[in-house]
Amino acid sequence: MTTDVTAPWLIVGLGNPGPGYPANRHNVGFMVADLLAGRIGGSFKRAQKAQAQVLEGRVGPMGPGSRRVVLAKPLSFMNLSGGPVAGLRDFYKVPTANIVAIHDELDIDYGTLRLKLGGGDNGHNGLKSMTKSMGPEYHRVRFGIGRPPGRMQVADFVLKDFSSVERKELDFLVDRAADAVECLVTEGLERAQSAYNS
Numbered sequence: 001m002t003t004d005v006t007a008p009w010l011i012v013g014l015g016n017p018g019p020g021y022p023a024n025r026h027n028v029g030f031m032v033a034d035l036l037a038g039r040i041g042g043s044f045k046r047a048q049k050a051q052a053q054v055l056e057g058r059v060g061p062m063g064p065g066s067r068r069v070v071l072a073k074p075l076s077f078m079n080l081s082g083g084p085v086a087g088l089r090d091f092y093k094v095p096t097a098n099i100v101a102i103h104d105e106l107d108i109d110y111g112t113l114r115l116k117l118g119g120g121d122n123g124h125n126g127l128k129s130m131t132k133s134m135g136p137e138y139h140r141v142r143f144g145i146g147r148p149p150g151r152m153q154v155a156d157f158v159l160k161d162f163s164s165v166e167r168k169e170l171d172f173l174v175d176r177a178a179d180a181v182e183c184l185v186t187e188g189l190e191r192a193q194s195a196y197n198s
Contacts, residue, residue, distance in 0.1 A: 006068075007093070007095055007098055008067075008068040008070055008092050008093070008094050008098065009067055009068070009069045009070070009094065009098045009099070009100065010069070010070050010072060010085070010088055010089055010092060010094040010099045010100070011036065011069055011070070011071050011072065011100045011102070011181060011185070012029070012072045012073075012074065012081070012085050012088075012099065012100065012101050012130075013029035013030045013031070013032055013033025013034070013036075013072070013073050013102045014029035014030070014074070014078060014081055014101055014102065014103040014104075014126040014127075015027035015028070015029050015030030015031075015073065015078065017074075017077065021159070023161040023162060024158065024159050024160060024161055025145045025158050025159075025160065025161070025162055026078060026104055026158040026159055027104075028103075028104045028145065028174070028177075029073075029102040029103045029104065030073050031170075031174050032102045032141075032174055032177045032178050032181065033071055033072070033073050033102065035174055036059070036071055036178050036181060036182075037055050037071055039059070039178065039182075040055060040057035040058070040059065040069075040071065041057070042055045042056075042057055043055065044073060046075075047072070047084075047087075047091075049087055050072075050074075050083075050084040050087035050088045050091065051074065051075045051083070051084045052072045052074045052075055052076075052084040052085075052088060053072065053073045054070055054071065054072045054088065055070070055071040056069070056071075057069060057071070059181075059182045059185055059186060060182060060185065060186035061186075065186060066186070067185045067186055069185060070088060070094070072084070072085070072088055078129075079125040079126070079128075079129055080129055081129045081130055082130045082131070082132050082133030082134065083129070083133060085099065085101075085130055085133065085134065086133040086134050089134065096134055096135060096137050096138050097117070097137055097139075099134070099138035100138070100139040100140070100141060100181060100185070101127060101130060101138060101139070101140050101141070102140075102141045102143065102177065103124060103126055103127060103140065103141070103142060103143065104124075104143055104158060105124070105142035105143060105144050105145065106122075106123075106124075106146070106147055106148075106154065106157075106158070107144075107147070108142060108143075108144030108145075108146070109144050109146050110144055110145055110146040111143075111144060111166075111169060111173045112144035112198050113141065113142065113143060113144070113177055113180055113198055114140075114142040114144070114197055115139065115141050115142070115180060115184060115189060115192050115193050115196060115197060116140055116142070116189075116193075117137065117138070117139050117189055118136045118137045118138070119136060119140070121136075123154075139184060139189065141181055141184070143173070143177050145157075145158070179196070180192055180195070180196035183195055183196065
């Protein structure tokens, strides 16, 4: 983990761009990124150096406790997320340990959060692409979506919208995930895990 508190953080919401995907389970990373953008008080702009939308700002309390962040949504589709993220990492000179990927996680119950540093991709194509481009030593904020019901294929499940029952809690859960990201960046992984891992 870097000890350079002046180094920026790159917070990446994973998802698929385009009008057919915004409410999909696979796009919960984009949902959290959009909420964080609202908190920062800016709007995403197309990056010049990578296939992504970006927003630069600060999170955390004003003063020495705040952290410089680059919030990003890759526009390459999930399976090719690594290229844009690596490009942003290089352009903004972000240590890999200061990268946070926010993504859906099948093997965790709906709404449950798990934060960690490094590890495998667990079959998630966005993480697989990022790890191929940069290695595995970046942070993950894993947003549980649960397993598909019955015989439904995983690919069909993640590309479906959240159910009406799930949507009743979704805003609260996305807000909590955004809180977890901010805590991770400003207070560190252990503190964020203690507060938000459920």
